[in-house]
Structure formats: structure tokens, C-alpha cells
Amino acid sequence: MASIVVLGAALGGLQTALLLADDGHQVTVLERDPHPPPSDPDVAWARWHRPGIPQLRLTHLPLARWLQLTEAQLPGLVGQMTAAGAVRMNALAPEPGLRDGLLAADARFDTLAARRCLLEYVTTRAAEAGGVRIERGVACRGLRSRPGRSAPHSRAPHVTGVETSTGPRAADLVVDCTGRRSPLPSWLRDIGVPGPVEEAGRRGFTYYCRYFRSADGALPASTFPLIEEHGSLGLLRIPADHGTYSLGLISRSDDHELRRLLRHERAWSAAVRLFPGADAWLEGGSLTEGVRIMAGLTDRKRTLYDAEVPLVTGLVAVGDAWAVTVPSIGRGLAISLQHSLILRDVLRKHGTGDPVGLVAAFGRATREGLEPVYWQSTSYTRHRLAEMDAHAAGHPYRHPDWDRARALTLLAGRDPDALRAERAGAHLLPGAGAEMSAPALVEAVKRTMAEVEQGMPPGPARAEVLDAVSV
Ligand SMILES: Cc1cc2nc3c(=O)[nH]c(=O)nc-3n(C[C@H](O)[C@H](O)[C@H](O)COP(=O)(O)OP(=O)(O)OC[C@H]3O[C@@H](n4cnc5c(N)ncnc54)[C@H](O)[C@@H]3O)c2cc1C
Known part of the structure; x- marks a missing residue:
């Protein structure tokens, strides 16, 4: 079993650490912020100093997919969260479009409502109970590396550990979970790696x-x-x-x-x-x-691959450190957990003894399993910003993909089946693709597009908004 250093003790890092420790790896999590989460969510809310998670006290709701995966892969955790006060809620129930009440199968739309500090506290306790060592007040400052050995990728340096504020740490694998502000590109440049290929939205x-x-x-x-x-x-x-x-x-x-x-x-x-x-x-x-x-x-993604060739081995970036999506569609936690599971599964197959095989398989699985979800988010961002621009200029935004999405939203307010298909897609649920492409729904969306094509988005004109808020 491997010695693994995870950087960052927020939800992404803690979940990754728990999964890897469950598989018998020796896992240490290094966290820059010094204070552990208080057990009482109200005390944590009022006093927990956590500059490393700037979004801690901003609106959060995990997708139903996150709940499904957590229940299946981290048994007991959801029960501990609800015991601490998190509320199981159904993503369909608050929607006005559901006329005929919930069906048993609608449990797939369940998610967990809680302030983020409650989720952090419970996951921290679970990680510690699962054998994870968490060291707080330890900031990663860079990577330790040696030249790569395995042909034909001998140019890719191999990461052998990290430099921290309290000295060097050796590791068979370093997992970057330092989130949206991950300094990975500069750490890589410092060991001679040109840096990940990065793509980011210009606006958000x-x-x-x-x-x-x-x-x-x-x-x-x-x-x-x-x-x-x-x-x-x-x-x-x-x-x-x-x-x-x-x-x-x-x-x-x-x-x-x-x-x-x-x-x-x-x-x-x-x-x-x-x-x-x-x-x-x-x-x-x-x-x-x-x-x-x-x-x-906005959306931002980093790829540690130059086409098929790893830029570096002994290191992976998971969750927000790999890709950030716009938060209004609520995908961050679900993507992050799916990514941790991908890492666990490729580690099971390749171990750390095959560093090139490991990162190549991780890269491929990330590309196939998660990149499509990332690209969906960029498409949402592009269209929604364009819609807001058009609205500000006083005219409607027209694009066939956006019209289709808007028509589906409209339909979801009237038809429970359309609502279920739309929610399944939004919550990344298995089978959502098939539901969304069901011929009856596709036809209904087509018919509804005529309504969307004529109108402006709902709500007051921009001048009225400015007038209302200039109080
Ligand atoms: C405003 C906002 C709202 C959001 N709403 C939702 C939502 O509704 N649903 C949802 O699923 N997702 C949401 N997200 C996304 C979600 O917050 C992230 O996907 C999630 O926090 C990912 O967690 P993470 O552990 O990867 O990173 P983070 O939570 O960013 O944590 C990074 C950790 O790394 C530590 N760290 C940083 N640098 C170092 C270092 N050098 N050394 C050691 N430790 C370090 C930090 O202190 C921190 O603990 C939202 C994001 C934002 C910004």
C-alpha cells in the first residue's frame, strides 16, 4: 500500500483521503489553515476562521448525485451528517411543477441541505476515525521531484513529495486538493514542468x-x-x-x-x-x-497531459484543483467526489509502482468521465452571460441550444415527467441522457420552443432593476 499526501483538508481532500485510507493506504492530509472545525454548526458559523475556503459561508447545496455517491461509497457518512442536523430534502419537492406528489422512485432526487461548516465537521471526524492523519497549520510550498525514469516518458519529472512550511514530506503519490486557488502551475514551473494546459472562461x-x-x-x-x-x-x-x-x-x-x-x-x-x-x-x-x-x-480546467503524455508523474489534481465549474449549477461537490472515486479505482488497478500508467489512466478516466460535465458547464456559462448581456441591451438572446434549454425549463414547470428529466440532467443522475432524449419529450420541447423564441427572459427590465435597487 502507498504513502499518500493529500493537500487540503476541505470536503474534497477529506473525501479523497477517506476513500484512499479505506483501501489501506497510509494517508496524510496537510492543511494550511490551523483550526479544526468546531462541532457545533452555530459556533462554527460564527467563529470558525477558515480563509482557505472563501466560499464557506456562501450558498451551497450538493447535487443528488453527490448524495447517491456518498451513500454508496462512504457508508455511514450521510447518517452522521443528518444526526448533526443536515436535512434530507428532495430536489423535486420544492418545485411548483410537481402536481402529482412524489413517487417512490423520486428518492433519487434526494440531496442534503446543510451549511458547509457542518459537512466539513462531520467529514473531518469521519476521516480521522478512518485512520487519516490531518496536520493543520502546514502549508504546501512546492514539490520535490526527481527526473522520470520510465521510457518513453523519461522527460516527465516524478514528484516524490512536497516542501511545506514545516519541512519536506515524502510521498508515493501527492494529491492536490487545494481547490480553486490551487498554486499547482507555479509549483510545476519550479520543478521545470512548463505547467498544465489551462483553459478558463474570461467572464463569470x-x-x-x-x-x-x-x-x-x-x-x-x-x-x-x-x-x-x-x-x-x-x-x-x-x-x-x-x-x-x-x-x-x-x-x-x-x-x-x-x-x-x-x-x-x-x-x-x-x-x-x-x-x-x-x-x-x-x-x-x-x-x-x-x-x-x-x-x-467562472469555469477553469487544468490538464496535466500534453496530448497523451503526462507532464509529471507522482502527482494528480482532484476536484476544484483540476476543474472549477460555475457554482450556480451546484456541481462542484459531485464532480469532486466522482473524481476522488476515479482516483481510488485507478490506484486499485495500477498502484503507485506504475507511475506513468497511474497518471495516464487517471487522465483518461477524467477526460471520459468528467470532462463532458465540465463542457456542459462552460456552455451554460456562455449562454447565460450572453442572455444577461442581451437583456441589459433590451433585446432577447437567441441561440437554438439555449432556446431548447429554456423550453425544457418552461415545460418542467407544467409537466412532471419533463420536470423529472430536467432535474435528472441538472443533478447528473445516471440515465438522465436517455430521459432527456425520449422522443415524446424532444417533441414537447420542440413545440414549446415557439413560446420561448418570442419572449424576453422573465423579470423586470434592467432599468427597472437598477431603479428598484437604487434605494
Ligand atoms: C460561491 C460558491 C458556491 C458554491 N456552491 C456550491 C454548491 O451549491 N454545490 C456544490 O456542489 N458546489 C458548490 N461550490 C463548489 C464547492 O465549494 C467546491 O467544489 C468544493 O469546495 C471543492 O472543494 P475542494 O476541497 O476541492 O476545495 P476547497 O473547498 O477550495 O478547499 C481547498 C483546501 O485547500 C487548502 N489549501 C489551499 N492551499 C493550500 C496549501 N498551499 N497547503 C495546504 N492546504 C492548502 C485550503 O485551506 C482549503 O482547506 C461552490 C463554490 C463557490 C465558490
């Missing part, structure tokens, strides 16, 4: 979030959309643990006018009120001082 979104707690522990409404997209703005209404929930507005990152306004609580509340039924959601007790803002949220 900005989140403006606040958390609340309802007085009676119940949500303000029994039916509500988890995400609603107006022309200039989106709104997330996301339940969490212990009667808490979050509201998150989403704008274009380069919408400087809205950014200037929405950082003020009153303007933010005025913008939330523009969404039907959202008023009641502002009545909970506030858990957030001011408005929490995170900008520059």
Missing part, C-alpha cells in the same frame, strides 16, 4: 449571499424554485440545517453597476423582492453581517 458571475434562520424552523414556503433566473439577475433559495437557509443573488461579474449597489443590505433586499414570493424569505433572523460577495466565478 458574482454571488451576493446572506443566510437566515426562520423563527419556527420551517421554510417560508413549501413550494419554491431552488434557482430562478431573471434577465439581469438570478436568485438562489437554498435550505440548510437547523432552520437556516440562504438567499443568493447572482449577477454578471462585469456588471459593475449592480455590484456597486448590491453590496448594501437594503439594495440587496430590494433586489430579492423583485422575485415573486421572495419577500417572506427576508423575514428570518439574519445570520450574515452585511452581504457576502464572491466575484469571478
Whole structure:
């Protein structure tokens, strides 16, 4: 069994470590931030200093796919999360389109609602109980390497460990789980590797979030959309643990006018009120001082391969360190867990004794299993930004793919089967492709496209939005 160093003790790193420790590997997680998560989610919420996860206190909801995989591959973890206060919820139930109630098979749309610090605490405890050693206050500062030995890839250096703030650490395999801000390109340059091939969206979104707690522990409404997209703005209404929930507005990152306004609580509340039924959601007790803002949220992917040839062996990047997708479609945690499982499976097959085989197989499995999901996200980002641009300019955005997506959303509000197919795709559920391409649905979407083609996206015109929030 191998000695593995995982960098980063947030959910991605912890889940990876747990899976690999379960297989008998000796796993050490190095985490730059010094403090472990407090057990009480309210204390953690108020006091846990965690600069390494800037999104910790912003709206989060894992996809149903994440819950399915967690239950299947990390037995017991979900039970510990619900015991700590996470709430099992069904991604169909809050949707107004479901007329005939939930069917037994709709359990596949279950997901887990909780503040991120609760999920972090429970996963930390589980990792420790599973034999993972977590060292906090230890920052990785670079890679240790030797020239590659195995022909024909002898030019690819082999990573033998890491340099840290407390000295060098040797490892058979280094797993980068340092997230969206992973410094991997500069670490690679320092050992003579030209750096991963990187592609990133030039533009993205900005989140403006606040958390609340309802007085009676119940949500303000029994039916509500988890995400609603107006022309200039989106709104997330996301339940969490212990009667808490979050509201998150989403704008274009380069919408400087809205950014200037929405950082003020009153303007933010005025913008939330523009969404039907959202008023009641502002009545909970506030858990957030001011408005929490995170900008520059776009898609970015790094490939440690030059065509088929690894740039480096002894090192892999997992989860956000490999690819980041825009958060409004909520894929980060599901992708990250799927990626950890890919790593576990290729390690089972190749071990660390075949470093080229290992990283090549990991790269191939990543490309086949996860890249399509990444490209879907980039397509969403491109079209949604274009729609927001068009709306700001006062005309509708037309593109056949986007019209089809909008028609499906419209249909999902009226027809439970369309809703199920749309949600299955959004939650990355197995079989979603077949559901979405069912001939009856394809025909219905085609018919609905005529409605979409004529209209602007819902919600007030941009001038009205600006007027409403200039309070
Ligand atoms: C605003 C926002 C909202 C989101 N909402 C959702 C959602 O609703 N659903 C969803 O599934 N996903 C969501 N995501 C994505 C999700 O947060 C990430 O996919 C997830 O956090 C990935 O976790 P990670 O462990 O890979 O990285 P991170 O959570 O970023 O953690 C990286 C860890 O590495 C540590 N670290 C960094 N540098 C070093 C170093 N040099 N040495 C040692 N340790 C280091 C950090 O301290 C941190 O602990 C959202 C993301 C954002 C930004």
C-alpha cells in the first residue's frame, strides 16, 4: 500500500483521503489553515476562521448525485451528517411543477441541505476515525521531484513529495486538493514542468449571499424554485440545517453597476423582492453581517497531459484543483467526489509502482468521465452571460441550444415527467441522457420552443432593476 499526501483538508481532500485510507493506504492530509472545525454548526458559523475556503459561508447545496455517491461509497457518512442536523430534502419537492406528489422512485432526487461548516465537521471526524492523519497549520510550498525514469516518458519529472512550511514530506503519490486557488502551475514551473494546459472562461458571475434562520424552523414556503433566473439577475433559495437557509443573488461579474449597489443590505433586499414570493424569505433572523460577495466565478480546467503524455508523474489534481465549474449549477461537490472515486479505482488497478500508467489512466478516466460535465458547464456559462448581456441591451438572446434549454425549463414547470428529466440532467443522475432524449419529450420541447423564441427572459427590465435597487 502507498504513502499518500493529500493537500487540503476541505470536503474534497477529506473525501479523497477517506476513500484512499479505506483501501489501506497510509494517508496524510496537510492543511494550511490551523483550526479544526468546531462541532457545533452555530459556533462554527460564527467563529470558525477558515480563509482557505472563501466560499464557506456562501450558498451551497450538493447535487443528488453527490448524495447517491456518498451513500454508496462512504457508508455511514450521510447518517452522521443528518444526526448533526443536515436535512434530507428532495430536489423535486420544492418545485411548483410537481402536481402529482412524489413517487417512490423520486428518492433519487434526494440531496442534503446543510451549511458547509457542518459537512466539513462531520467529514473531518469521519476521516480521522478512518485512520487519516490531518496536520493543520502546514502549508504546501512546492514539490520535490526527481527526473522520470520510465521510457518513453523519461522527460516527465516524478514528484516524490512536497516542501511545506514545516519541512519536506515524502510521498508515493501527492494529491492536490487545494481547490480553486490551487498554486499547482507555479509549483510545476519550479520543478521545470512548463505547467498544465489551462483553459478558463474570461467572464463569470458574482454571488451576493446572506443566510437566515426562520423563527419556527420551517421554510417560508413549501413550494419554491431552488434557482430562478431573471434577465439581469438570478436568485438562489437554498435550505440548510437547523432552520437556516440562504438567499443568493447572482449577477454578471462585469456588471459593475449592480455590484456597486448590491453590496448594501437594503439594495440587496430590494433586489430579492423583485422575485415573486421572495419577500417572506427576508423575514428570518439574519445570520450574515452585511452581504457576502464572491466575484469571478467562472469555469477553469487544468490538464496535466500534453496530448497523451503526462507532464509529471507522482502527482494528480482532484476536484476544484483540476476543474472549477460555475457554482450556480451546484456541481462542484459531485464532480469532486466522482473524481476522488476515479482516483481510488485507478490506484486499485495500477498502484503507485506504475507511475506513468497511474497518471495516464487517471487522465483518461477524467477526460471520459468528467470532462463532458465540465463542457456542459462552460456552455451554460456562455449562454447565460450572453442572455444577461442581451437583456441589459433590451433585446432577447437567441441561440437554438439555449432556446431548447429554456423550453425544457418552461415545460418542467407544467409537466412532471419533463420536470423529472430536467432535474435528472441538472443533478447528473445516471440515465438522465436517455430521459432527456425520449422522443415524446424532444417533441414537447420542440413545440414549446415557439413560446420561448418570442419572449424576453422573465423579470423586470434592467432599468427597472437598477431603479428598484437604487434605494
Ligand atoms: C460561491 C460558491 C458556491 C458554491 N456552491 C456550491 C454548491 O451549491 N454545490 C456544490 O456542489 N458546489 C458548490 N461550490 C463548489 C464547492 O465549494 C467546491 O467544489 C468544493 O469546495 C471543492 O472543494 P475542494 O476541497 O476541492 O476545495 P476547497 O473547498 O477550495 O478547499 C481547498 C483546501 O485547500 C487548502 N489549501 C489551499 N492551499 C493550500 C496549501 N498551499 N497547503 C495546504 N492546504 C492548502 C485550503 O485551506 C482549503 O482547506 C461552490 C463554490 C463557490 C465558490
